[in-house]
């Protein structure tokens with residue numbers, strides 16, 4: 001029987017205009033449960049979601065706080081626009097914390113019913129601090145009016161090792177085996193104990209499929225933080241989840257904006273990306289066509305074999321056609337695909353038949369990163385990542401890096417215990433489970449690419465007597481991380497805009513801050529340097545807003561409104577975005593314009609930048625990206641697209657000056673030009689954002705957003721800037 005550690009009685013606060021102005025505080029060191037009432041100004045300034053997480057972490061941690069410090073916060077927060085079934089894509093919430101991978105602020109967004117039920121329970125957010133003496137579970141039950149902290153349920157050893165199985169067990173224990181849509185949970189898996197990139201599974205009951213489904217807060221090790229705190233899961237329950245709704249100021253206005261966006265999706269998605277039919281794996285074909293699909297640790301961007309993992313293959317073999325698969329009520333883009341009854345052929349659960357939620361594009365591309373184009377293996381990699389509770393992107397990129405270290409002789413068979421040839425499923429699978437459980441060479445991989453690069457570099461320098469700096473410089477060329485976070489799954493080397501999208505992303509190279517690859521490389525909508533600079537300021541602000549209000553970005557960015565082509569900047573899809581502004585104003589009762597939204601968002605973006613700086617990061621050197629993200633890392637990669645790169649160089653040569661003869665010289669010239677372009681982009685984007693050339697916000701920039709206080713001044717001074725002084 002689970003032991004009750006502490007309880008708190010409560011009555012749900014009413015939802016008014018999308019917010020409750022309440023946070024549930026949980027201190028696991030003292031077992032305290034408390035309700036914090038927020039003044040209305042709090043949401044006006046920090047909105048919700050990522051904004052709440054940023055403000056709480058800025059206020060309550062300091063420069064010495066690490067992911068495993070007791071004072072580190074784990075925040076789960078939706079936003080004022082989440083929980084509105086009359087508008088598409090409103091089931092998102094973010095998990096925010098100080099990351100084990102980057103040492104700075106991380107947020108990861110996830111769908112499911114968790115945040116809407118949490119809001120129905122009367123909370124805009126949960127903020128967890130401390131470290132529990134005994135593994136525990138938090139249960140927030142609106143129907144019973146109780147919040148309970150209990151010891152974690154005792155489960156069999158096999159279940160204990162599994163993220164999905166653990167979450168299912170948790171919910172079944174609590175509900176008496178009757179799952180339903182008014183109860184949801186978040187939980188971690190064993191991979192959150194063994195790796196630095198543990199994720200948080202968000203469980204919700206799909207009444208169509210009659211089973212629990214999962215979505216993941218995948219990036220940056222939020223699950224690792226949760227598990228380190230001893231929090232095994234959080235359950236939320238409210239039978240009023242849907243009937244309470246979001247209580248908007250103008251319900252008709254919300255309905256009108258939502259119907260208009262749903263109509264755009266219904267009419268345009270079947271003519272555009274077909275996300276509703278095929279899910280995000282539809283991107284595999286686009287990325288392969290444009291040399292953007294990561295193959296063999298991003299060495300190649302295109303291969304004939306990729307057609308074996310095009311979306312149609314998954315649809316035919318694993319996914320039921322024409323099923324509406326939303327991760328929240330009311331989303332008619334319905335991209336959250338899933339497969340029933342897949343029998344595993346690999347790994348420790350071989351022979352087990354399971355339901356699999358996915359794959360998403362990123363998971364397919366993680367596996368092509370090993371040179372593997374086998375849809376069955378991709379599905380299994382997807383399932384095991386969720387079961388272990390590890391990020392499929394960080395896991396895949398780190399494994400691919402280890403495989404390339406083997407390819408280039410930095411690691412040998414005797415050191416690894418087996419060969420790691422590209423495309424070898426048995427070998428990749430062995431490395432995968434070793435990584436998930438931190439065994440053998442997997443112990444190095446389990447802490448991410450940055451750690452693996454540093455360890456392998458030292459190991460190789462010791463072994464060969466080569467200067468450490470030289471070894472590290474070589475490894476850094478193909479170690480696909482920046483700020484400590486592994487790159488997401490787009491080859492950026494032919495897109496200066498996406499290089500900036502990755503390099504300037506405040507949490508590290510995840511595309512959710514500036515996914516410009518499609519607009520730049522596929523649509524060709526930002527050809528000039530000025531357009532790229534403007535996009536690198538505008539898109540991160542809009543995308544920050546989505547993560548603060550509790551919305552999915554896909555219905556805006558992946559379905560172009562038919563009127564967008566008539567606007568000055570079709571890439572911004574302003575006719576659809578204006579529906580979001582209508583939705584915001586109708587929900588909260590505000591009268592905001594696009595400029596107001598951008599301003600609100602810029603405040604949060606600056607606060608995140610200040611957090612990075614306070615943690616000793618955030619300056620220009622931290623915006624550097626590996627060579628392979630901007631150019632072929634080695635001359636033989638140049639050779640794989642020699643004609644293309646030769647032409648690229650010729651177009652940039654002064655008249656009469658031909659390109660050099662030798663491949664090595666042409667490769668070096670290309671590298672020099674690409675690095676120069678990236679540095680110029682840094683100068684230009686920093687200026688547009690009101691930063692110094694070192695990438696630090698100027699005092700007047702902070703002042704304009706009411707962020708220039710004593711603490712901000714201290715951070716600036718620590719980086720050599722002081723009030724009124726431009727650097």
Ligand code: SF4
Nearest residue numbers: 089326327331335552
């Ligand atoms: S577009 Fe996809 S991820 Fe976004 S809310 Fe809809 S189903 Fe979920």
